[in-house]
Amino acid sequence: MKKVLLLCMSMLLGAMLVAGCGSEEKETSSATGGSDKPIVIGLDDSYPPMGFKDENNEIVGFDVDLAKEATKRLNRPVEFKAIDWSSKEAELKSGRVDILWNGLDITEKRKENMLFSDPYMKNRQVIFVPVNSDIKSLDQLKGKVIGTQSGSTAEDFLDNNQDYAAQFAEVKKYGDYIDAFMDLENGRIDAVVTDELIGTYYMQKHADSFKETDIVVGEPTDFGIAFAKDNQALRDEVQKVMNEMKADGTIAKISEKWFGKDITTK
Structure with missing residues (x-):
């Protein structure tokens, strides 16, 4: 019985040590700002030049380039998900997408159900x-x-x-x-x-x-980036990198690529 008891205690101690290491790894990963979970961006993939499919059936566009750069700076993978644009609020509220980023106008009505970034384009x-x-x-x-x-x-x-x-x-x-x-x-x-x-x-x-x-x-x-009402943290993270992209000229360069000049909000 003593041998069995000692064996059980050893197994329990080992499990606790493993769990502790896993917890430490998770905290370290969080501290670096990275995550393996992709940010899912909902868009209308027939909305050129903001987001659309090119001749190779790849989703491209001005907003797509902005989103790729922003998520790269957040050290997060990104997934673009084509949605029924008339159901965009339901997609966001249900959590099927994390962000709406596709030439979305900021309106008072939409503010009732979404969080918005600062405006980035008229x-x-x-x-x-x-x-x-x-x-x-x-x-x-x-x-x-x-x-x-x-x-x-x-x-x-x-x-x-x-x-x-x-x-x-x-x-x-x-x-x-x-x-x-x-x-x-x-x-x-x-x-x-x-x-x-x-x-x-x-x-x-x-x-x-x-x-x-x-x-x-x-x-x-004004165009803005939309988030679920209860996702203030993600909204603030994206806004921070958008501010950095504006300050270092990245947004202006992406605008010049798609429109021939910088037409974003100053």
Whole structure:
């Protein structure tokens, strides 16, 4: 019995020593700021130039480059997850994604359910039309069919301003702007209202098909990075490295790569 008791005590002591070493290793890893757990970033992968799939089916874009650099500085792996953009708040709240980083406008309504970073880029909603269209004013859009993306700032504005939306024959909503611009090119709709940055980039790629008007819908907004309401720690970590990236010129260089100049918030 004594031998059995001594054996059990030895096994228990060994287990305690192993557990202690594991705990120490975990604390050391945490102290270095690194983690093997990836930061999952939710995005609409049909939203050029912020986040989209290139000819090699790789997710690329301005926001993608920002996120890669930020997570690299945090010593964390990153995973980009394409989501239904109209369900983005549910994806964030459920924990299926950790961050929404994809040309997301900061609005008071969204602040009720998300934490936001500081703004990093200005944005406004602008009307785009076929290159041969004579539409130049809002009056000329009356009775016309316009398209926009479900879950977008433009959709929010039109849904919340019914008198404004009522002047159009129809507001057609799409899963992404690529489909909206395809319908515009094929004559199924008369105009698309979208983020100016996205529309301008798309127009540059299809200069023979589309042009930008001077018609602005709603008020200018700011792009921000969104986090779950209870994830203040991650928000602050990302904000810290974004501040560093702005100070050392990294954000400006990424902007120049995608837009030809630094158009980020100073």
